[in-house]
Amino acid sequence: xxxxxxxxxxxxxxxxxxxxxxxxxxxxxxxxxxxxxxxxxxxxxxxxxxxxxxxxxxxxxxxxxxxxxxxxxxxxxxxxxxxxxxxxxxxxxxxxxxxxxxxxxxxxxxxxxxxxxxxxxxxxxxxxxxxxxxxxxxxxxxxxxxxxxxxxxxxxxxxxxxxxxxxxxxxxxxxxxxxxxxxxxxxxxxxxxxxxxxxxxxxxxxxxxxxxxxxxxxxxxxxxxxxxxxxxxxxxxxxxxxxxxxxxxxxxxxxxxxxxxxxxxxxxxxxxxxxxxxxxxxxxxxxxxxxxxxxxxxxxxxxxxxxxxxxxxxxxxxxxxxxxxxxxxxxxxxxxxxxxxxxxxxxxxxxxxxxxxxxxxxxxxxxxxxxxxxxxxxxxxxxxxxxxxxxxxxxxxxxxxxxxxxxxxxxxxxxxxxxxxxxxxxxxxxxxxxxxxxxxxxxxxxxxxxxxxxxxxxxxxxxxxxxxxxxxxxxxxxxxxxxxxxxxxxxxxxxxxxxxxxxx
Amino acid sequence: xxxxxxxxxxxxxxxxxxxxxxxxxxxxxxxxxxxxxxxxxxxxxxxxxxxxxxxxxxxxxxxxxxxxxxxxxxxxxxxxxxxxxxxxxxxxxxxxxxxxxxxxxxxxxxxxxxxxxxxxxxxxxxxxxxxxxxxxxxxxxxxxxxxxxxxxxxxxxxxxxxxxxxxxxxxxxxxxxxxxxxxxxxxxxxxxxxxxxxxxxxxxxxxxxxxxxxxxxxxxxxxxxxxxxxxxxxxxxxxxxxxxxxxxxxxxxxxxxxxxxxxxxxxxxxxxxxxxxxxxxxxxxxxxxxxxxxxxxxxxxxxxxxxxxxxxxxxxxxxxxxxxxxxxxxxx
Numbered sequence: 022x023x024x025x026x027x028x029x030x031x032x033x034x035x036x037x038x039x040x041x042x043x044x045x046x047x048x049x050x051x052x053x054x055x056x057x058x059x060x061x062x063x064x065x066x067x068x069x070x071x072x073x074x075x076x077x078x079x080x081x082x083x084x085x086x087x088x089x090x091x092x093x094x095x096x097x098x099x100x101x102x103x104x105x106x107x108x109x110x111x112x113x114x115x116x117x118x119x120x121x122x123x124x125x126x127x128x129x130x131x132x133x134x135x136x137x138x139x140x141x142x143x144x145x146x147x148x149x150x151x152x153x154x155x156x157x158x159x160x161x162x163x164x165x166x167x168x169x170x171x172x173x174x175x176x177x178x179x180x181x182x183x184x185x186x187x188x189x190x191x192x193x194x195x196x197x198x199x200x201x202x203x204x205x206x207x208x209x210x211x212x213x214x215x216x217x218x219x220x221x222x223x224x225x226x227x228x229x230x231x232x233x234x235x236x237x238x239x240x241x242x243x244x245x246x247x248x249x250x251x252x253x254x255x256x257x258x259x260x261x262x263x264x265x266x267x268x269x270x271x272x273x274x275x276x277x278x279x280x281x282x283x284x285x286x287x288x289x290x291x292x293x294x295x296x297x298x299x300x301x302x303x304x305x306x307x308x309x310x311x312x313x314x315x316x317x318x319x320x321x322x323x324x325x326x327x328x329x330x331x332x333x334x335x336x337x338x339x340x341x342x343x344x345x346x347x348x349x350x351x352x353x354x355x356x357x358x359x360x361x362x363x364x365x366x367x368x369x370x371x372x373x374x375x376x377x378x379x380x381x382x383x384x385x386x387x388x389x390x391x392x393x394x395x396x397x398x399x400x401x402x403x404x405x406x407x408x409x410x411x412x413x414x415x416x417x418x419x420x421x422x423x424x425x426x427x428x429x430x431x432x433x434x435x436x437x438x439x440x441x442x443x444x445x446x447x448x449x450x451x452x453x454x455x456x457x458x459x460x461x462x463x464x465x466x467x468x469x470x471x472x473x474x475x476x477x478x479x480x481x482x483x484x485x486x487x488x489x490x491x492x493x494x495x496x497x498x499x500x501x502x503x504x505x506x507x508x509x510x511x512x513x514x515x516x517x518x519x520x521x522x523x524x525x
Numbered sequence: 526x527x528x529x530x531x532x533x534x535x536x537x538x539x540x541x542x543x544x545x546x547x548x549x550x551x552x553x554x555x556x557x558x559x560x561x562x563x564x565x566x567x568x569x570x571x572x573x574x575x576x577x578x579x580x581x582x583x584x585x586x587x588x589x590x591x592x593x594x595x596x597x598x599x600x601x602x603x604x605x606x607x608x609x610x611x612x613x614x615x616x617x618x619x620x621x622x623x624x625x626x627x628x629x630x631x632x633x634x635x636x637x638x639x640x641x642x643x644x645x646x647x648x649x650x651x652x653x654x655x656x657x658x659x660x661x662x663x664x665x666x667x668x669x670x671x672x673x674x675x676x677x678x679x680x681x682x683x684x685x686x687x688x689x690x691x692x693x694x695x696x697x698x699x700x701x702x703x704x705x706x707x708x709x710x711x712x713x714x715x716x717x718x719x720x721x722x723x724x725x726x727x728x729x730x731x732x733x734x735x736x737x738x739x740x741x742x743x744x745x746x747x748x749x750x751x752x753x754x755x756x757x758x759x760x761x762x763x764x765x766x767x768x769x770x771x772x773x774x775x776x777x778x779x780x781x782x783x784x785x786x787x788x789x790x791x792x793x794x795x796x797x798x799x800x801x802x803x804x805x806x807x808x809x810x811x812x813x814x815x816x817x818x819x820x821x822x823x824x825x826x827x828x829x830x831x832x833x834x835x836x837x838x839x840x841x842x843x844x845x846x847x848x849x850x851x852x853x854x855x856x857x
Contacts, residue, residue: 350746367744370737372804381734382745384727391726
């Protein structure tokens with residue numbers, strides 16, 4: 022039962038506003054979106070782009086103004102209505118049932134059936150048709166919770182298409198994807214648009230936005246500041262509208278590593294899971310970047326260096342001294358700090374205050390017997406917060422109330438308050454707005470210039486190349502090359518792909 | 526075609542999270558205290574007997590047992606685990622206490638009971654941490670074992686101290702400072718110490734961090750397992766003290782003591798406003814929850830209401846407490 026999708030509606034937004042408990046997050050938005058258009062919403066975190074996307078995607082209802090499809094006003098406020106209107110919102114968090122198969126998720130609550138009995142063979146046929154349209158490579162029988170995030174996202178897209186979505190609203194779809202997955206997704210977006218589907222896209226990656234979108238809308242502080250053809254914009258012009266001023270989008274230039282800088286951190290023959298025989302060395306003042314595709318063992322390597330996972334084999338040394346039976350505690354005692362990949366899962370205790378979070382890794386350095394010294398803690402936290410420029414009204418506010426950029430800075434502050442010798446950073450700027458991103462880049466460069474040894478993993482290849490003195494490339498958990506600063510981006514990418522480069 | 530809309534500039538509004546956080550915290554912090562005060566005022570106005578010193582002493586004596594258990598439950602819940610062994614630990618340590626009393630004296634026996642409670646907490650915690658089984662299930666199973674051991678040790682009989690020890694054994698019911706019973710004093714002192722431990726020490730910080738996000742805590746160098754074991758030991762000590770108060774009152778201990786009271790303790794913690802999800806809450810909340818539960822019972826008595834409805838009221842109250850908590854949480 023494949024249904025020919027109806028043509029996408031012309032969407033008209035008039036005077037839309039939204040407030041949360043009296044605080045306006047979106048005001049007076051007027052916007053027209055033509056059928057089959059790829060329309061991108063950009064803005065800093067907190068500018069209201071996700072809220073607008075959710076209103077367009079039918080997940081939440083606007084407090085004021087109207088939303089109409091082909092001239093008919095619609096009132097959407099829950100996923101059921103949205104689906105009925107052919108709109109599908111794919112959010113950052115994902116909405117899959119982890120314990121079910123890909124097939125069951127794609128046809129969730131819309132399984133083929135006869136007289137109440139499921140007909141999985143019919144579902145399987147429908148699935149194959151979708152695979153043909155999208156060109157995805159997904160095993161229909163696999164359990165969703167075992168799949169990488171990129172594949173899970175594909176499952177969500179398949180589900181939207183299975184429901185006959187005519188309008189696809191994507192919130193930061195590429196944030197979690199590796200380079201080649203991004204390219205595939207962007208190509209799919211273009212194909213869907215050509216086929217008449219409207220695609221609404223929220224993204225922080227301006228190059229990506231300009232390459233895929235027909236038109237762009239820039240929001241700032243809940244107001245629309247620009248709507249125009251993507252072809253007329255550049256990353257610089259978008260940023261100028263987003264922040265309302267010129268912004269230094271250039272990467273800072275790292276200070277050269279002194280010739281006599283000692284080796285701070287070294288690892289020999291690290292092995293565990295996918296990580297195979299990884300050797301690396303970082304000197305004081307040096308930033309070592311680790312590049313590779315998603316699943317190439319980058320994060321896993323960092324975790325082994327910190328003792329977050331126990332290595333099956335291999336040795337980690339700090340200042341030439343071997344660390345035995347490495348645990349996070351021992352690593353910390355040796356002067357290592359890890360800013361982990363996910364703030365929410367591994368980095369911060371979201372419901373606790375900014376202050377408690379920043380203080381957490383250095384509690385024992387400010388105590389009187391068993392007691393926390395509140396005054397000392399406040400001043401230490403205030404000092405380190407200033408140094409990384411956390412914008413929080415009160416450090417007693419729960420850290421979950423901060424923007425992504427400020428949360429990330431709080432995570433840096435937590436580790437910097439220990440004055441580590443070695444800083445391991447996994448995805449320094451994921452889900453962080455443009456301004457905070459630039460600040461974090463400067464911070465990393467300054468820390469290295471101050472003599473810290475830094476190991477940095479990032480899926481954003483530009484970021485990695487700009488920040489690092491050297492780049493180590495991993496493929497299938499093995500080091501395949503180390504490149505000096507100034508290496509061509511293509512060289513690193515083809516090293517990361519290896520043999521697969523040709524057909525990726 | 527490019528449309529430049531004139532951005533209306535103004536003072537940036539405080540972020541929505543900021544404002545709601547402030548409001549949400551206020552209501553959640555003090556809503557439950559307002560409820561407690563309301564009940565106290567209502568009972569004071571509607572009865573002549575509530576505000577008599579006799580009733581208040583009696584009330585605070587009654588709250589000691591549930592209050593101690595609620596404190597242990599609160600510490601465990603904040604750290605992200607449940608302790609369903611509370612009542613079985615209570616019975617087993619009280620029984621061990623009476624056995625030691627029989628062979629030595631009352632003082633040594635009481636100390637032995639508290640040590641037994643701590644050790645049982647250590648065992649419970651170790652089982653939970655090492656097995657990796659969800660704490661709800663692991664402690665449910667462990668509580669059955671403890672209760673079973675209590676039956677084995679006593680041979681299902683009631684244990685009494687020796688006749689000449691009987692009077693001293695009842696010492697926790699004796700009047701003490703300000704005319705309050707010794708049980709009340711033990712409760713206030715112990716709960717006070719634990720409250721400070723949780724609110725003002727680095728250990729307390731670790732408890733909150735582990736309950737809020739165990740992985741983030743681990744990656745911050747916190748030994749998550751030891752923190753959980755410590756929480757169970759605190760709960761074990763609270764259970765043992767509660768067991769001693771009950772035994773001292775009854776003049777005996779037996780294997781079926783206080784069956785099911787661990788759920789009342791968890792209810793008290795939740796009514797007080799401690800999040801069942803961990804990482805949030807406070808010891809004083811558990812105490813307020815215990816006070817409210819005790820006041821309901823006291824109120825039914827004083828007002829001469831049919832106590833058969835008491836459980837219905839208690840259940841409704843728990844639903845209200847958790848429902849309001851959820852509602853406030855969703856608004857932020």
